[in-house]
Amino acid sequence: MRFSAAAVLLCAGYFLLSAAVSAHPRGEWTKLILTQHWPKTFCGMHHCQTNISFWTLHGLWPNAGSMCNSSWHFNASLIEDILPEMQKYWPDLLAPFSPEFWQYEWKKHGTCAAKAESLNSQHKYFSKALELYHKFNLTSVLMNKQIVPSEEHYKLDDIETALTSFYGVKLKIQCVHPGKGGQFQTLGQIEICVDKDFQLMDCERSGEEILSNEILPLGVESHPDLSVCDHSMPIYYPPVVSRSQRW
Numbered sequence: 001m002r003f004s005a006a007a008v009l010l011c012a013g014y015f016l017l018s019a020a021v022s023a024h025p026r027g028e029w030t031k032l033i034l035t036q037h038w039p040k041t042f043c044g045m046h047h048c049q050t051n052i053s054f055w056t057l058h059g060l061w062p063n064a065g066s067m068c069n070s071s072w073h074f075n076a077s078l079i080e081d082i083l084p085e086m087q088k089y090w091p092d093l094l095a096p097f098s099p100e101f102w103q104y105e106w107k108k109h110g111t112c113a114a115k116a117e118s119l120n121s122q123h124k125y126f127s128k129a130l131e132l133y134h135k136f137n138l139t140s141v142l143m144n145k146q147i148v149p150s151e152e153h154y155k156l157d158d159i160e161t162a163l164t165s166f167y168g169v170k171l172k173i174q175c176v177h178p179g180k181g182g183q184f185q186t187l188g189q190i191e192i193c194v195d196k197d198f199q200l201m202d203c204e205r206s207g208e209e210i211l212s213n214e215i216l217p218l219g220v221e222s223h224p225d226l227s228v229c230d231h232s233m234p235i236y237y238p239p240v241v242s243r244s245q246r247w
Helices: 005-023 040-045 076-089 101-111 120-136 140-144 156-169 205-214
Strands: 032-035 056-062 172-178 185-194 226-228
Touching: 032 040, 032 120, 040 101, 040 172, 040 226, 056 101, 076 185, 101 120, 120 172, 140 156, 156 172, 156 185
Parallel strands: none
Antiparallel strands: 032 056, 032 185, 172 185, 172 226
């Protein structure tokens, strides 16, 4: 019996998908995504004001699962000892000193991360995120590699090389892309990935993971204006005090 090329590809896709489902049971996460955003770019998208000159936490996201326990409510009193650090390094840029951002992150991501014993409380989850944030100090690494906020533009290859040479793994670098006719993209968000033992791993996804993610909820929010940076376009890394909005 002869099969068309399309039929062969369809069968191959089916078997890969089946393998992915077996390898990653629904709701089971295999890595954590430590996500940081550049405040100046964030506020450029959301029309807020900021004078923060370092990368701040966006979240610590399991790569599967979302809102895993709606009855497990956020309680700020349980993280009272780390609140000053949270306010500085994990601020709500739209509503400073508000706990709503953390409440959302706990409800959507923390309750799923809590399936691991090492993260099975609010204090463990938030303090681990802060620990990883400081351990993999993105602001310092970029600065030491001469990648600093500037009116000049960078090549994505240079940023990737600088980060990979330090961390030894591939990070996910996201930009705000320009409208039609735009000549540069704006650096906005960077993801650092770790396994269940909090060891660095590549953020790049394999074909198997992509198939798996089509049926498993990632639980990772994305901003419609942010996507993986384009190698063919210069990158603007906006300083806190800069020219008027350019994107």
